[in-house]
Amino acid sequence: MSSHPPRGRPVELIWLKRDLRLRDHAPLAEAAARGPVLCLYVYEPELMAHPTTHAAHLDFINASLAELDAALRARGGGLVTRVGDLPDVLDRLHAQRPIARLWSHEETGLGITYERDKRVKRWCREQGIEWIELPNHGVFRPHAGRDGWSARWRRRMAEPIRAEPAHIDGVLDLPSAGLQSAADLGVAGTPRPDAVSAGIACGRAVLADFLAKRSRAYQGDISSPVTAWSGSSRLSPHLAWGNLSVREVYQATAARIAQLKAMPEREAQDWARSLTSFAKRLHWHCHFIQKLEDQPDIEFRNLSRACDGLRDERPDTALLDAWRHGQTGYPMVDACMRALAAGGWVNFRMRAMLMSFAAYHLWQHWREPALHLARLFLDFEPGIHFSQAQMQSGTTGINAVRIYSPVKQVRDHDPQGVFIRRWCPELALVPDAYLPRPETMPAHIQQAAGCVIGRDYPAPIVDNGKAWFRARQRMGALRARAEARSEARQIHHRHGSRRRPQHLRTAR
Ligand SMILES: Cc1cc2nc3c(=O)[nH]c(=O)nc-3n(C[C@H](O)[C@H](O)[C@H](O)COP(=O)(O)OP(=O)(O)OC[C@H]3O[C@@H](n4cnc5c(N)ncnc54)[C@H](O)[C@@H]3O)c2cc1C
The missing domain is CATH 1.10.579.10 (DNA Cyclobutane Dipyrimidine Photolyase, subunit A, domain 3)
Structure with missing residues (x-):
């Protein structure tokens, strides 16, 4: 572990993982309100070599990071990326610039990320650094059991959406590894010509298009691979990599349902029913993740x-x-x-x-x-x-x-x-x-x-x-x-x- 005394003003370090967005990003909002901020993404070799990882995932992540970096820069901040294991990356960074607090979303991930989080926790404890993990969506940690889970989920979905910070007191003088391609990192997989475009703007456009037009016959369209291509929301990669929060999608859907219900036409009522069935899937999203959260060995x-x-x-x-x-x-x-x-x-x-x-x-x-x-x-x-x-x-x-x-x-x-x-x-x-x-x-x-x-x-x-x-x-x-x-x-x-x-x- 580091033997160099850290230099400069301590930073609020935001560790980005599957939450590649600015809006409804509680760790970013909280950290930005406290002091100089550094946003970090780590390309972890163990994760890159994992049998679930494909080059297309990395392409999606990189496109999201590029957009995020530009958005952070426009606000006075910026993104630093590093390649390496954790907590070693944090240790080196702490030697370059003292970390006041580590901020991240809670991650319900693979066994290897669970073990890595334990190492990070230990390192933080040794360094006397507080690690503040905040919920990413409607998954509960610690979990109070399944009774009442749905009501807790609905309350969480109703919480106000955290605005993007208008200005960020960014730390801009630290070296960054930039965007690392699948080839750079040796991640297997051939390109996906038909893959949906990545990023926050794209995710928002997909959501807006779905709510305004494509969701009309959602219930009837989702079973067939012919109609589901356009009739399903197609939001899943944006939710999985966190371009959009589940809450953001849920609230936008609820607003659209209310709008449709206020219309007299029968068609609008059918449409509202279709969207209610879509909203149920957002509930399932968290319901299923909660299972892995509660029992990682599945x-x-x-x-x-x-x-x-x-x-x-x-x-x-x-x-x-x-x-x-x-x-x-x-x-x-x-x-x-x-x-x-x-x-x-x-x-x-x-x-x-x-x-x-x-x-x-x-x-x-x-x-x-x-x-x-x-x-x-x-x-x-x-x-x-x-x-x-x-x-x-x-x-x-x-x-x-x-x-x-x-x-x-x-x-x-x-x-x-x-x-x-x-x-x-x-x-x-x-x-x-x-x-x-x-x-x-x-x-x-x-x-x-x-x-x-x-x-x-x-x-x-x-x-x-x-x-x-x-x-x-x-x-x-x-x-x-x-x-x-x-x-x-x-x-x-x-x-x-x-x-x-x-x-x-x-x-x-
Ligand atoms: C074997 C298997 C593996 C799956 N693996 C994944 C996965 O890795 N990632 C993933 O996001 N979904 C997974 N699903 C669930 C589901 O098929 C996809 O979420 C859905 O097809 C994504 O398309 P969409 O965004 O257009 O869905 P929509 O129907 O528009 O639903 C909106 C969102 O609700 C959530 N959702 C929808 N259906 C389910 C469901 N059955 N269970 C949990 N959440 C749901 C997703 O976040 C989805 O993006 C899996 C399903 C099966 C049967």
């Missing part, structure tokens, strides 16, 4: 320990490779995987189907598929992601077992193959009727469509009906066990939504 282990040993933890590489590369022979699965590789986003139902296919049809442990999807999703948010990965694999013990049929998803959500043909061009001329199961095309139709199964497009890697039935039987047997049912009650008490007793539901 990144690694089954939430329901009764599920241990249910699936082999060693992945079947051949099956998973076919799934990863969009070569399963199931057009909806393959189109989603290819769409993700290009743009880092598909809608909720398709994500659930991808995870369910890996967990039930391929009978793979959720961990490897979850890591792969984390890299693919531009909006990777650990708390939502690992909770959902487990939920769609049936290992939470409390949620209904839902095995998505990739065949039915085509019939229900892309019967004309608009989405599928875009991402699987080899199926371009396959008649609609065969899109759910191209392998059932008679040979002459395969020839006419220029899509010979096994040559131009793979035969299904597993049989849909048999895989579904086998998974259903296995899950049924597991859930029938007395210890699984008793554990479910405990899990529900700790993590379950209080709206209804989900452990009692058995529907598929």
Whole structure:
């Protein structure tokens, strides 16, 4: 640790993580009111090398940082970046300029960030530096239990939004590593040509457009990958990297709902209902993150320990490779995987189907598929992601077992193959009727469509009906066990939504 005496006026150090914004940024607002301010972003090698990190995440972060730096400069401040482990970076910085206080948002992150926070806490204690962590959204630390959680969440969402500081007494004489690209840092991943643009201005524009126009039929649009592309808010990367706060989005939505409700037209009332359903998702955002906050090991282990040993933890590489590369022979699965590789986003139902296919049809442990999807999703948010990965694999013990049929998803959500043909061009001329199961095309139709199964497009890697039935039987047997049912009650008490007793539901 540092042996040099620190020089200069002590600074209020703001450590930016997944909160790349100025508005509704309590640590920044509080620190700026106290004294000279330094905003710091650290490229942490351990995080950069983590199996959930993709170059596209870094591109998003960097575009956000560039915008943030410009906005800070316009107010008299600026951004300093550093590459290195924590707390070493803080230690070196403290040697260059004394740190009065460390400010940050609470982070509900990966196991490695949890461990890193413990190291930072220890370092702060040793240095006599106070670390003030403030809530980033509607997640509670320490958590007082699930009873009353929703009311606490609503109160937090109703809190006033902190304005961007008009002026910042910035510290401008410290060296910065500038923006570090994925190539600089050795972060794996190829560019995502279709990825949504990053940054605060973009996030605000997406929100404004959604509330003013695109949300009209939100409820009806979100299930199909064809309509969800524009009918869903598409705000998730901006929320995950903190360009916008959940509160900001929630309050803007509430204002729009009130405006619509005041209108006499029936259409406005339907629209308000759609937006109410969207607002519920913001509640889910925090509800799911709270699970990881309360039980960090769900990144690694089954939430329901009764599920241990249910699936082999060693992945079947051949099956998973076919799934990863969009070569399963199931057009909806393959189109989603290819769409993700290009743009880092598909809608909720398709994500659930991808995870369910890996967990039930391929009978793979959720961990490897979850890591792969984390890299693919531009909006990777650990708390939502690992909770959902487990939920769609049936290992939470409390949620209904839902095995998505990739065949039915085509019939229900892309019967004309608009989405599928875009991402699987080899199926371009396959008649609609065969899109759910191209392998059932008679040979002459395969020839006419220029899509010979096994040559131009793979035969299904597993049989849909048999895989579904086998998974259903296995899950049924597991859930029938007395210890699984008793554990479910405990899990529900700790993590379950209080709206209804989900452990009692058995529907598929
Ligand atoms: C296996 C799996 C993994 C997922 N991983 C992530 C992830 O890493 N990051 C992530 O943000 N979402 C994740 N989701 C949830 C959901 O699919 C996305 O939030 C949503 O598709 C993002 O698109 P949107 O912003 O247009 O959503 P909208 O429908 O417009 O919803 C608005 C916001 O509400 C929140 N939200 C929406 N649906 C959910 C949900 N089911 N659970 C929790 N929060 C929700 C998100 O913050 C989202 O941005 C995952 C879902 C599944 C099934």
